[in-house]
Amino acid sequence: MSFHLARRKAVNVIxxxxxxxxxxxxxxxxxxxxxxxxxxxxxxxxxxxxxxxxTPVGETGGGMANAILGSAxxxxxxxxxxxxxxxxxxxxxxxxxxSTFSFIxxxxxxxxxxxxxxxxxxxxYTLIVLPQKHFSTLAGxxxxxxxxxxxxxxxxxxxxxxxxxxxxxxxxxxGASKSKAIxxxxxxxxxxxxxxxxxxxxxxVAGETAPLLFTSFGNRFWxxxxxxxxxxxxxxxxxxxxxxxxxxxxxxxxxxxxxxxxVLAVNIVARLILSKRVVAR
Amino acid sequence: MPAATSTVxxxxxxxxxxxxxxxxxxxxxxxxxITFMSAATVLLVTGLLVFELYKNSSVSRAKFGWSFLATSxxxxxxxxxxxxxxxxxxxxxxxLALLIGIPLGVGAAIFLAELAPPRISDALTFLxxxxxxVPSVIIGLxxxxxxxxxxxxxxxxxxxxxxxxxFFSGPFYGVSMFSAGVVLAIMILPxxxxxxxxxxxxxxxxxxxxxxxxGATRWESTWDIVVPYAKKGIMGSIFLALxxxxxxxxxxxxxxxNEPKIHESLxxxxxxxxxxxxxxxxxxxxxxxxxxxxxxxxxxxALTIVINGLARLLVMSHEKGTG
Numbered sequence: 001m002s003f004h005l006a007r008r009k010a011v012n013v014i015x016x017x018x019x020x021x022x023x024x025x026x027x028x029x030x031x032x033x034x035x036x037x038x039x040x041x042x043x044x045x046x047x048x049x050x051x052x053x054x055t056p057v058g059e060t061g062g063g064m065a066n067a068i069l070g071s072a073x074x075x076x077x078x079x080x081x082x083x084x085x086x087x088x089x090x091x092x093x094x095x096x097x098x099s100t101f102s103f104i105x106x107x108x109x110x111x112x113x114x115x116x117x118x119x120x121x122x123x124x125y126t127l128i129v130l131p132q133k134h135f136s137t138l139a140g141x142x143x144x145x146x147x148x149x150x151x152x153x154x155x156x157x158x159x160x161x162x163x164x165x166x167x168x169x170x171x172x173x174x175g176a177s178k179s180k181a182i183x184x185x186x187x188x189x190x191x192x193x194x195x196x197x198x199x200x201x202x203x204x205v206a207g208e209t210a211p212l213l214f215t216s217f218g219n220r221f222w223x224x225x226x227x228x229x230x231x232x233x234x235x236x237x238x239x240x241x242x243x244x245x246x247x248x249x250x251x252x253x254x255x256x257x258x259x260x261x262x263v264l265a266v267n268i269v270a271r272l273i274l275s276k277r278v279v280a281r
Numbered sequence: 282m283p284a285a286t287s288t289v290x291x292x293x294x295x296x297x298x299x300x301x302x303x304x305x306x307x308x309x310x311x312x313x314x315i316t317f318m319s320a321a322t323v324l325l326v327t328g329l330l331v332f333e334l335y336k337n338s339s340v341s342r343a344k345f346g347w348s349f350l351a352t353s354x355x356x357x358x359x360x361x362x363x364x365x366x367x368x369x370x371x372x373x374x375x376x377l378a379l380l381i382g383i384p385l386g387v388g389a390a391i392f393l394a395e396l397a398p399p400r401i402s403d404a405l406t407f408l409x410x411x412x413x414x415v416p417s418v419i420i421g422l423x424x425x426x427x428x429x430x431x432x433x434x435x436x437x438x439x440x441x442x443x444x445x446x447x448f449f450s451g452p453f454y455g456v457s458m459f460s461a462g463v464v465l466a467i468m469i470l471p472x473x474x475x476x477x478x479x480x481x482x483x484x485x486x487x488x489x490x491x492x493x494x495x496g497a498t499r500w501e502s503t504w505d506i507v508v509p510y511a512k513k514g515i516m517g518s519i520f521l522a523l524x525x526x527x528x529x530x531x532x533x534x535x536x537x538x539n540e541p542k543i544h545e546s547l548x549x550x551x552x553x554x555x556x557x558x559x560x561x562x563x564x565x566x567x568x569x570x571x572x573x574x575x576x577x578x579x580x581x582x583a584l585t586i587v588i589n590g591l592a593r594l595l596v597m598s599h600e601k602g603t604g
Binding site: 008009011012015016018019020021022023025026027029030031033036037084085086087088089091092093095096097101102104105107108109110111112114115116117118119121122123125126127130146149150153177178179180182183203204206207208209210213214217234237238241242249252253256259260263264267268271 | 308309311312313315316317318319320321322323324326327329330333334336337384385386388389391392393395396397405407408409410411412414415416417418419420421422423425426427467470471474498499500501504521524525527528529530531534535555558559562563574575578581582585586589590593
């Protein structure tokens, strides 16, 4: 009997330590990624990276200024497409939604969120690139914008739902119409949360590469306006990483470092804001 | 997740008949219409997505029919397109990712939910969820320049033990289905961990207390009582992870070797649906070639939709079950 007990206790200790090891591995991976990128990316990062165009193959130096601007333009377009639709859709689900239609919208939103990013690229390609017969910033922005919609809807809905019912009742008791109550009381109360959600959403699509490969394509020069192909930071990382030149690999590390720093900084700040608000309430 | 409580309040004050015009003036109808249209856009976009994929793959669908899914010749020059090597590569790499990812992920979720003090658990979960925010192309970058050299150096040792199985036979160049599986496993870990942890945390405390009171060890109460209770939710998280790994593009493209052949050995290069679209779409000349790639997109879309749909239903039914 005591042998049996000893065995159970041993299993207990072994299995529980194993779960600890699993956690250590998962958290360690992130620390490793950060550390490695920091060491390798920061090494060759210099001011030229932010101000110069890429140099032709064989010439050292140069930077990715056009890709940084390109990414910014793509994100701007994506927000124009994704944020209004997502926000208003979230208002519908939180404030107006009935049962069946809302369920269908929610379910479809979740499914749309799970559509692989490369398929979103094909979608934007068939909608814009195919009729126009050329790659453009516009097509890339649309692809990223459509990807933003599902998360924008669900996060707006969630933050609006978190606003206490009493606030709505208070506003309506004072004689406000329902829409007035929503726009002047409920939405302002959820404003910070919704904006943080948008930031997280942008950080997510900022790193997307696959939908840009055949929409905004890539460009080694500046891309004026919205109708031409443009470089973007994630696509540059891909192109440079798979190319056979050491100099390009170094540039890819630098670009990876810049991209990851931006994405993680936004994530950390946004999550801290959110957790603080939860505690404060 | 959809909250069960509905916060809908009637726009119309009770006992007073409000005309449509009055409500329109108050902005209620306008607000309703605008937000309704935005919500309906989601349905529209999804419908349009299916339509575009279907329409633009018509050339390929008409020429190959269902045999597209069952033949394994991919020869753009001869105009022969079969999707089997890509479907095979996609399924094998995702299966491998789950094989590695499930034990690690569920193990970590158990630790974070059952053992770690709340403060440490929150901090670690924060870290692990940040891992999900790392762009796929950066994981790929590390995969190419860091993971593959490591795998190359441990390969002889692995081969001396497992080399007799067909899965670990043949030469190893670094880029392989195995490398892709490992990269995918790392990418799906945060999803399995954060959802499973939530699900395990939502198991009522008296379940644990009852088990412990009966003399169960901590592990027994966790493994025999808590985990079965949370089974549906954990399955849901695994399906979500599977859907993600099936559609994952950049990191896989960078480490899988991109060879459209079916190899038994995991150490051989392969190709996935997402990777072939990423690599060949811009150079696809002719309607048939492009149609075949778009049809691959349609296949991938259908696959992820089905799995995601199942996952959502599982997570939802867990939430209903625990109230």
